[in-house]
Amino acid sequence: MENKWFTISVYSENNVGLLNRISGIFLKRHINIESLNVSKSEINGVSKFTVVIFTTEDWTRKIVQQIEKQIEVIKAFYHTDEETIYQESALFKIASNLLFDDRQIQNIIKESNAQIVTVSREYFVLAKTGRRGEIDEMYHQLSPYGIMQFVRSGRIAVTKSVMQITALLKEFQTK
Incomplete structure (x- = not known):
């Protein structure tokens, strides 16, 4: 597999220490974070981490799976540059x-x-x-x-396709 640019979007609760744990996942795999941005998402109380890396899709998939194991993480996705704005x-x-x-x-x-x-x-x-x-x-x-x-700044990105996270986030907000 060849290295490509990937944008990872992580939706999470806004808790102290999560950024450190997420960055540790990249550190363990010796993958450099090229860009990082953290902001509010479209749902109140939910943060969005936007992380840009240059690696293979296989490594990116493994990283996203590991990120999703963090307790505060609601959902994580990855996309290529062609799939994002x-x-x-x-x-x-x-x-x-x-x-x-x-x-x-x-x-x-x-x-x-x-x-x-x-x-x-x-x-x-x-x-x-x-x-x-x-x-x-x-x-x-x-x-x-x-x-x-x-x-x-770090990259800010939205996907070209509709993301199912909106329904998931609305469900999270009502809890």
């Missing part, structure tokens, strides 16, 4: 003089559909939302000019 966000902090003195910076901002979040005398901050490759491309374009700070 996903985005990441990034912030770039750049010296302000470049915004006004270098036309190429303005072109990069325009061509990448980035937004200027704030401007001060010392720096300006750009926000870029998109797929990993789009953010990487913007990073490589801005690197020669000097990036003062850079941060990117």
Whole structure:
């Protein structure tokens, strides 16, 4: 089996220590977590972990089965990139003089559909939302000019197909 990108979605109760136990499952198998995001789900009181890994489907299936054994986990799923709609966000902090003195910076901002979040005398901050490759491309374009700070979010994703978790979560909420 070949390595591919997988997005794992974990629906759980919001309990202390669960993130540590879930990350331990990856650690035991020597699989690197490429991206991690935890947020509220569509059901009150239920959290959604979105984990991105690069491995085989066999390993991914085993990991999901192990995650589901955790007491607080309601259900876990995995999907390929083709089965999901996903985005990441990034912030770039750049010296302000470049915004006004270098036309190429303005072109990069325009061509990448980035937004200027704030401007001060010392720096300006750009926000870029998109797929990993789009953010990487913007990073490589801005690197020669000097990036003062850079941060990117974990992946957020929804599936293209209807997920049966909604009915399961509603049942959980009524308990």
